[in-house]
Amino acid sequence: MRWEELDRExxxxxxxxxxxxxxxxxxxxxxxxxxVRRFEEFEQRLGIARHVLADRLKKLxxxxxxxxVPYQERPRREEYxxxxxxxxxxxxxLTLLDWGDKWMSGPEGxxxxxxxxxxxxxxxAVHTCSECGEPLDARSMTVExxxxxxxxxxxxxxxxx
Numbered sequence: 196m197r198w199e200e201l202d203r204e205x206x207x208x209x210x211x212x213x214x215x216x217x218x219x220x221x222x223x224x225x226x227x228x229x230x231v232r233r234f235e236e237f238e239q240r241l242g243i244a245r246h247v248l249a250d251r252l253k254k255l256x257x258x259x260x261x262x263x264v265p266y267q268e269r270p271r272r273e274e275y276x277x278x279x280x281x282x283x284x285x286x287x288x289l290t291l292l293d294w295g296d297k298w299m300s301g302p303e304g305x306x307x308x309x310x311x312x313x314x315x316x317x318x319x320a321v322h323t324c325s326e327c328g329e330p331l332d333a334r335s336m337t338v339e340x341x342x343x344x345x346x347x348x349x350x351x352x353x354x355x356x
Contacts, residue, residue, distance in 0.1 A: 205345050214258045215284065219243060220251050227261065227281065228288060232274035260284070289320040
């Protein structure tokens with residue numbers, strides 16, 4: 196499997212990684228979820244090279260994860276906004292944050308807490324079955340060939356693509 200061909204793999208995880216699968220892209224998305232929208236602010240907050248940032252923003256825009264929206268006409272200036280497709284990445288980001296909080300934080304605890312506006316509680320990602328509501332983990336899952344799989348692909352076992 197070649198990195199530049201991930202978007203053509205018969206695997207949803209590989210296809211997703213073709214868009215969000217590098218550290219700068221995930222950090223750009225983190226900033227988007229923190230309501231950063233303008234190029235200079237991304238650049239300043241991330242300490243990222245301009246050409247790398249421009250490449251990641253273009254890739255996310257081309258993929259429909261971000262949209263460029265004008266905020267000023269003369270001169271024309273645009274900012275980056277999460278689309279519905281981009282907003283759907285929030286649970287993924289929460290899960291990665293929770294994993295980082297559990298396994299990568301120091302003894303003092305996580306650097307950021309996420310509080311639910313509605314109830315006021317600090318939260319973490321919870322994954323449950325869409326049908327029965329039971330918690331999901333790798334040991335409780337099996338996979339099977341889906342309708343979009345090529346005939347040569349056979350799915351067996353655990354949490355795969």
